[in-house]
Amino acid sequence: MSEARTVAFHTLGCKLNFSETSALSRLLGQEGFVQREFTEEADVYVINTCSVTENADRECRQLVRRIQRRTPDAFVVITGCYAQLKPAEIASIPGVDLVLGAAEKFNIATHLRDLTRGDSARICSCDIGEVxxxxxxxxxxxxxxxxxxxxxxxxxxxxxxxxxxxxxxxxxxxxxxxxxxxxxxxxxxxxxxxxxxxxxxxxxxxxxxxxxxxxxxxxxxxxxxxxxxxxxxxxxxxxxxxxxxxxxxxxxxxxxxxPHFHIPLQSGSDRILGLMRRRYRRALYAERIGHIRSLMPHAGIGVDVITGFPSESDEDFRETFEFLHELDVSYLHVFTYSERDDTKALDIKPVVPVQVRQERNKTLRNLSYMKLRHFTERHAGQTRPVLFEHQDRDGMMEGYTDNYIRVRAPFRAEWVNQIVDWRL
Ligand code: SF4
CATH class of the missing domain: 3.30.750.210 (Transcription Regulator spoIIAA)
Structure with missing residues (x-):
């Protein structure tokens, strides 16, 4: 299939996946592939999947179906975390030609050199212990x-x-x-x-x-x-x-x-942290935040937290809420617990009803909103360095301060990619 010279990528999940997709696109660029947008026609489509995304399977199927409708002859490659975890499940999706596990992801150019389409997808994967x-x-x-x-x-x-x-x-x-x-x-x-x-x-x-x-x-x-x-x-x-x-x-x-940190907490209850097998307890977490604040009162601090982990009681959740309420942090990333195959958490009972998980998520998102507002208002009137980005969004430009406050300002071409002292 030597005429295959254009490739389009779609990335699901985290920043790590995005950086790896960029690396894959550079690798294929060196092989002579020209990159296209995912919405355009291409000879090869690569979907870099995530295992944390809920409904990764459904999302993948939808993307493949979309490719098939637009470009039925395209060669479809699925890689990333989900491809490593469930290669057979992915290979069974109609239209998938190649599944690349973690060890093979960066050998993509070699695999694409001799592409041949078969009735069933080829799986190139190995035990994760060998990666x-x-x-x-x-x-x-x-x-x-x-x-x-x-x-x-x-x-x-x-x-x-x-x-x-x-x-x-x-x-x-x-x-x-x-x-x-x-x-x-x-x-x-x-x-x-x-x-x-x-x-x-x-x-x-x-x-x-x-x-x-x-x-x-x-x-x-x-x-x-x-x-x-x-x-x-x-x-x-x-x-x-x-x-x-x-x-x-x-x-x-x-x-x-x-002066910006993002520190996963996951729960403010020591009992739940133990069940999660996290390697710290809330006292250590509070100590770290205290240390940051004593040296950098202006630091932006983000926190990951999960609601509805198995057996999380009202009392456990109240502990988490009160801990976070008292903690001097800037914003929360709140995740609702969802079951994942082959994880130890599946053995922990009782499960928390999905509706309760979601209500707790909402409560923490409200808390996050108040924290972010409080943090931002605390800096009003201060002058902080902002790195301005390229986009002209209806005459406005955006950027982040050192401590991760998002700033909007009237667009000025000479400020693009420049650090400007900005009065908040
Ligand atoms: S530290 Fe825990 S949550 Fe983070 S990647 Fe490792 S196992 Fe997963």
Whole structure:
């Protein structure tokens, strides 16, 4: 199928998936493929799936059906977390030609060199325990900031999570490679890098050519300070037990690491945290927030939380609500618990009725709204640096302050990709 020269991508899920899709598109670009929009006709369509997305299966089927209606002869490849977890289920979707698991994802160019369409999809997958390599990737979002993957996989065993089954063991890039990538990005005019990983604070694990523990996340932060041209770094999300006081102090003393943290809490009840097999309890979480606030009163702090984990009682939820209510954080990302195949949480009883899960979600979303409002109002009148983006949205432009407040201003071409001191 040597005439196959155009490719279109669709990405589901997190920033990590987006950065990997960008890497796949660059790989295929080197093979001579020209990229098309997903809504356009192409010879090859690649869907990068997610295991966290609810109804991943249905979403995938719908996308394949849409491709088939528009371009019945196109070659359809499914990869990503869901493809690793449920290859047979995906291969059974009519119209799918190739399923690439975690180990094969970055060999996509080789697989596409000899594409042949069959009656049933070819599955190229292996046991997740065998997935060991690290593939660096980054995505350039709006040309002002980029998501740079520095770590992949996770060794933790949180009972609600399928990510370790989809992405394998924790492994990382080497510091010198990350620094090199940052230099390349600086050369492309990128001003801000968001460091991304599955369990970012675990950086340093299973790097090729070095012993475990030789390099760590703090060392990475220190090394990145020296890259000329990158003005801003953000830490996408970090487990509270791995966000050491030294990392917090580094960010506080750095002109480049932004005063902005995203720290998963998941529950404010120690009983539920235990059942989730999280590696901290609420006291440690509160201590970390206190440490950040003592050094960076202005820091933006986001929190992930799950409602309706099995056996979460009204009392457990009240504890979570009150804990978060008292905690000086800026916003919440609230997830409703949903059952995932092969997770330990399925054995925990009683299950919380879906309606109760959703009501609790709504209560926390209201709390988040109030927190964000309070946080933003607290900064009214202050002058903070804003990195403005490219889009002209009806005469307005947008950007983020250092501490992650979204700002809108009348569009000025000379401010695009510039850091401007802005009075809030
Ligand atoms: S830390 Fe827990 S929730 Fe996060 S990826 Fe690892 S197992 Fe999943």
């Amino acid at each position: 060991a390599g690290f593939n660096a990737s980054f995505s350039v979002d709006d040309r002002t900031r980029t998501f740079l993957k520095v770590q992949d996989g996770c060794d933790y065993t949180c009972t609600f999570c399928t990510i370790p089954m989809a992405r394998g063991k924790s492994r990382s890039d080497r510091i010198e490679n990350v620094v090199r990538q940052a230099q390349i990005l600086a050369g492309k005019g990128v001003r801000e890098i968001v460091l991304t990983g599955v369990n970012l604070g675990d950086f340093g694990r299973r790097q090729s050519g070095s012993e475990d523990g030789e390099e760590d996340f703090l060392g990475l932060c220190r090394a990145l300070e020296s890259v000329a041209g990158i003005d801003r770094y953000r830490i996408s999300s970090i487990e509270p037990n791995l966000l050491s006081p030294e990392i917090i102090e580094h960010v506080a003393g750095s002109g480049r690491f932004m």
